[in-house]
Structures are given as C-alpha cells and as structure tokens.
Amino acid sequence: MTSVRALLAVAAVSLALVLQVSVFSHVSWQGVVPNLVLLVVVGAALVRGSQFAMLLGFAAGVLLDLAPPADHVAGRWALALVVVGYVAGRVALDIKPTVTAALATVAASSFLGTSVFALSGLLLRDPPLTVPDLLQVIGISVVWDLVLTPFVLPLVMMLFQQLEPERAMP
Amino acid sequence: MALDLHRERRWGSADSSPGRGQPPRALVVALLLACATLITLDYHGGSDSPVEPVRRALGEVYGPVEVTAAAVVRPVTAIPRWFSTHDTMRAEIDDLEAENAALRQQVNTSGYDRNKLAEYDGLTAAAGTLGYALVPARVVGMGPSQSFSSTVTIDAGARSGLRPDMTVVNNDGLVGRILRVTATTATVLLLIDADSVVGGRVGESMEIGMLHGRGVLGDEGRLDLDLIDESVVPRKFDTVVTWGSESGAPYVAGVPVGRISTVFSNLRDSSQRAVIEPFVDFGALDLVGVVVPSGTSSDRAVIEADGSLR
Numbered sequence: 001m002t003s004v005r006a007l008l009a010v011a012a013v014s015l016a017l018v019l020q021v022s023v024f025s026h027v028s029w030q031g032v033v034p035n036l037v038l039l040v041v042v043g044a045a046l047v048r049g050s051q052f053a054m055l056l057g058f059a060a061g062v063l064l065d066l067a068p069p070a071d072h073v074a075g076r077w078a079l080a081l082v083v084v085g086y087v088a089g090r091v092a093l094d095i096k097p098t099v100t101a102a103l104a105t106v107a108a109s110s111f112l113g114t115s116v117f118a119l120s121g122l123l124l125r126d127p128p129l130t131v132p133d134l135l136q137v138i139g140i141s142v143v144w145d146l147v148l149t150p151f152v153l154p155l156v157m158m159l160f161q162q163l164e165p166e167r168a169m170p
Numbered sequence: 171m172a173l174d175l176h177r178e179r180r181w182g183s184a185d186s187s188p189g190r191g192q193p194p195r196a197l198v199v200a201l202l203l204a205c206a207t208l209i210t211l212d213y214h215g216g217s218d219s220p221v222e223p224v225r226r227a228l229g230e231v232y233g234p235v236e237v238t239a240a241a242v243v244r245p246v247t248a249i250p251r252w253f254s255t256h257d258t259m260r261a262e263i264d265d266l267e268a269e270n271a272a273l274r275q276q277v278n279t280s281g282y283d284r285n286k287l288a289e290y291d292g293l294t295a296a297a298g299t300l301g302y303a304l305v306p307a308r309v310v311g312m313g314p315s316q317s318f319s320s321t322v323t324i325d326a327g328a329r330s331g332l333r334p335d336m337t338v339v340n341n342d343g344l345v346g347r348i349l350r351v352t353a354t355t356a357t358v359l360l361l362i363d364a365d366s367v368v369g370g371r372v373g374e375s376m377e378i379g380m381l382h383g384r385g386v387l388g389d390e391g392r393l394d395l396d397l398i399d400e401s402v403v404p405r406k407f408d409t410v411v412t413w414g415s416e417s418g419a420p421y422v423a424g425v426p427v428g429r430i431s432t433v434f435s436n437l438r439d440s441s442q443r444a445v446i447e448p449f450v451d452f453g454a455l456d457l458v459g460v461v462v463p464s465g466t467s468s469d470r471a472v473i474e475a476d477g478s479l480r
Contacts, residue, residue: 014232014235017232018232018235018236018239018311019239020314021236021311021312021313021314021323022236022239022240022243022310022311023239023240023243025311025312025314026243026247028312028314028315028453030315031312031314031315031320031453032314032315032316033314033315033316035314035316049193050192050193051193051194051197054193054197054198054201055197055201058201058204058205061205062208063228064317065208066221066224066225066228067228067229067232068225068228068229068232068233068236068311068321068323068352068355068357069311069312069313069321069322069323069357069358070225070313070317070319070321071313071319071321071349071357071359071363071365072317072318072319073209073212073213074208074209074211074212074219074221074225075205075206075207075208075209075210075211075212076209077317078204078205078208079202079205079206079209082201082202082205086193086198089193090192114316117316117317117318118318120209121318124209124213126213126365129318129364129385133385134318137315137316137318140315141315141316
C-alpha cells in the first residue's frame with residue numbers, strides 16, 4: 001500500500017475519532033457514544049481482510065489510546081482493535097454477504113472490542129470498576145454501534161474499495 | 171467483465187490469494203506483542219512514562235481539530251432548546267417555584283442558618299482575597315464511557331497560562347483538575363473518575379475526609395466520602411467543600427463539591443461512608459474556569475478575584 005493510501009486510511013480514522021469525541025458526546029447515552037473508530041476497522045476488515053484490518057486496528061487503537069482526552073493505560077484500545085480486525089476479517093471469509101451478516105459482524109465486533117478493553121482494565125485495575133457497570137457499558141455500546149452501522153459502514157467500505165480496488169476482496 | 175462486476179458486489183466470499191485471508195502468523199504475534207509492550211511501558215511508567223511525550227504530541231495535533239469540531243457543532247446542539255414545548259416550560263416553572271418556596275422557607279425559619287450564611291459569605295470574601303483568578307474555557311471533547319475514564323478536553327492550554335494540577339471549576343462547583351496541557355488545549359480529569367481523589371470537608375461539622383470518584387457514568391455521577399475521624403456520622407444534605415492542598419495544587423480550598431445524599435455505617439469497624447451527589451452536572455459540561463494565580467499572563471481575558479476582567 002502506498003503512503004498516500006495509508007494517509008487516507010489514517011485520515012478516515014482521525015475523522016471518526018474527532019466525531020466520536022467532540023460531536024457525538026452531545027448525544028451520548030449514559031456517557032456511551034457510538035464507537036466510530038471500531039466501525040472503520042470493521043469496514044476495513046470486510047473489504048480488505050484480516051491483515052490490513054489488524055494493521056489499521058493497531059494504528060487506530062494507539063490513536064484512541066493517546067489522543068486527548070484519553071487517560072487510560074495506552075495500548076488497551078490497540079489490543080482490542082487488533083483483535084477486532086482479526087476476527088472481523090476471518091468472519092468475512094466464512095459467511096454469506098448479506099445485510100444481516102454485516103450487522104451481526106458489527107454487533108460481534110463491538111461486543112468483542114469493548115469487552116477486550118474492559119477486561120484489560122479489570123486485569124490492570126485501571127480503573128477499579130465492577131462487572132455490572134462494565135456489562136451495562138458494553139450493552140449500550142453494541143446498541144449504539146448497530147444504530148450507526150447503516151450510515152457509517154457503507155461509506156467506510158466504499159472508501160476502502162475506492163482506495164485500492166484491485167486488492168479489495170472479490 | 172460482467173462476471174467481475176457481479177463479483178465486485180460481494181464482500182465476503184472465499185478468497186484464495188495471499189494477504190487477504192489468513193494473516194501471517196508473524197504479523198499477529200508482532201502486533202499482539204506491540205500492544206503488550208505499549209501497555210507494560212505505560213502501566214509501569216506512571217506519570218513520566220515514555221508514552222507521555224507521544225500523548226503530548228498527538229494532543230498538539232488533535233486538540234485544535236477538536237476545538238474546531240466543537241465550534242462547528244455548538245450552534246446545532248442549541249437547536250433543541252428552541253423547540254422546548256409549552257408544557258415542559260410550565261413544568262420547569264413549577265419546579266423552580268417549588269424550589270424557590272423551599273429556599274424561602276429555609277431562610278425565613280432559621281436564624282441559625284442565616285448566621286451560618288453570613289459566616290460562609292465571609293469565607294467567600296476571604297477566598298477572593300487569596301488572590302486566585304479564573305481562566306475561562308469551553309469543553310470541546312469528552313472521553314467516551316467505553317474507555318471507562320471520565321476526562322474532557324478544554325480549549326485553553328499552556329498559552330493561556332494553564333499547567334498540570336490546576337483546579338477546574340464551573341458556576342456550580344468543583345469539576346476536576348488538569349492532567350496535562352498542550353499549547354492550546356488541556357485534558358481535565360473529572361471529579362467522578364475512579365482515579366480521582368479529593369480532600370473534602372463537611373461544611374457543617376468541618377470534618378475532613380477523602381472523596382473518591384466512583385467512575386459511574388452518565389448523569390449518575392456519585393462520589394464516596396470516607397471521613398478520617400471514623401466516629402463522626404455525617405449528616406444528610408450537608409454540603410461538602412474542598413479541603414485544599416498546599417499552595418493550591420491540585421485543589422484550592424473552599425470550592426463546593428456536592429451534597430451528602432446517603433450515609434452508610436459499617437457495623438464491623440464502626441466507620442462511616444457517605445455518598446455525595448456533586449453539584450456539577452457532568453453530563454452537560456460546557457463553560458468552565460481554571461483557577462490560576464492572580465496576575466498570570468494569558469492569551470485570553472482572565473477573570474480576577476474581584477470579578478473584573480483583565
């Protein structure tokens with residue numbers, strides 16, 4: 001992949017991050033906002049497969065970990081999004097491409113990503129939260145991501161198909 | 171060609187060419203190790219971890235973008251207020267009238283309270299002469315609850331005279347403290363974050379204790395107060411103010427924090443735990459003030475202790 005294309009992918013992730021932090025915070029539900037960065041990674045996985053999605057997931061995760069106002073231990077979102085990129089890329093190979101399947105992939109990815117992040121927090125005691133709180137946040141974030149999927153996922157998939165049509169999955 | 175077009179629309183069919191199906195095992199291992207390394211570095215580094223300069227650099231880049239995005243969205247978020255219906259406004263008036271009546275009754279019936287009020291007035295005046303000034307700032311980014319930490323970005327930074335460990339307040343009370351600054355933005359750790367600890371003083375009994383954020387999210391922000399003198403039972407509805415630290419960092423003294431809403435007694439070791447309802451609505455933070463020493467040079471208007479603008 002050329003550096004221009006890498007830059008475009010990072011720009012997509014950055015746009016998602018800023019929207020998530022500065023715009024969607026106004027419509028948050030219990031403080032939870034749609035995880036647009038995760039949707040970008042899932043979209044990349046559906047179009048380009050695991051390998052690309054894992055690399056993008058790592059970059060996006062590091063960005064989520066370090067860009068303001070983040071203050072948790074760095075590397076936790078990176079880990080979560082690498083796992084999401086791997087799993088979503090593998091799932092895309094095995095299932096029939098329908099709208100339902102795409103929604104199911106997003107739901108599974110969202111659950112997985114937020115859970116990996118929450119579990120890493122439990123292990124590091126950063127911060128010391130209880131499991132019911134974690135479950136509530138995970139549940140809400142899955143719903144949010146599903147609601148935003150019809151608006152965001154087609155755009156993201158179109159972008160990655162345009163970026164490198166010859167390497168997109170047939 | 172027609173076949174290709176048909177296949178182009180499928181995104182998930184089986185795939186045989188390398189690089190798209192199974193990723194190389196070396197890559198998987200390398201990425202997971204990279205994550206583990208990053209976590210270890212930052213976890214054991216604490217506040218001077220090697221990741222901190224990267225945080226700062228990314229803040230310099232993304233901070234101004236967040237400021238711009240928030241400025242663009244601000245007029246849009248005000249729209250729902252134009253459409254508040256007659257009924258909701260009436261309900262609001264009823265609520266305010268009820269509150270007003272309750273307050274008037276309190277002031278009328280209790281001379282004791284009135285004396286107390288005069289005392290507090292004196293305290294406030296004293297705080298004014300301590301020589302603190304406020305740098306006004308707006309919240310431009312909120313950390314999502316998915317990250318399980320309560321932090322926000324504000325649009326004032328080192329150029330406005332801000333430094334880490336300064337107190338952040340708004341017109342309701344204590345908001346939190348500054349964690350790190352960039353040239354034009356700063357990250358604020360909110361009071362309700364699970365990592366936040368504030369020294370608090372119960373207004374009525376002057377007892378001191380520690381306020382721990384519960385990390386509970388949304389509008390349900392609550393704080394736990396553990397009193398240092400465990401024999402004292404805090405009274406419900408007492409006000410808690412900050413106890414203050416040496417030279418005002420990270421918290422200046424006397425800032426209202428919240429009201430005691432519940433008191434739990436532990437029978438085993440006869441200690442008391444009170445739950446505090448903060449005065450600040452953390453779900454709707456916008457305009458905040460950062461407490462800076464009087465005379466701080468800043469790139470924006472500073473509100474001095476006597477209320478004048480400089």
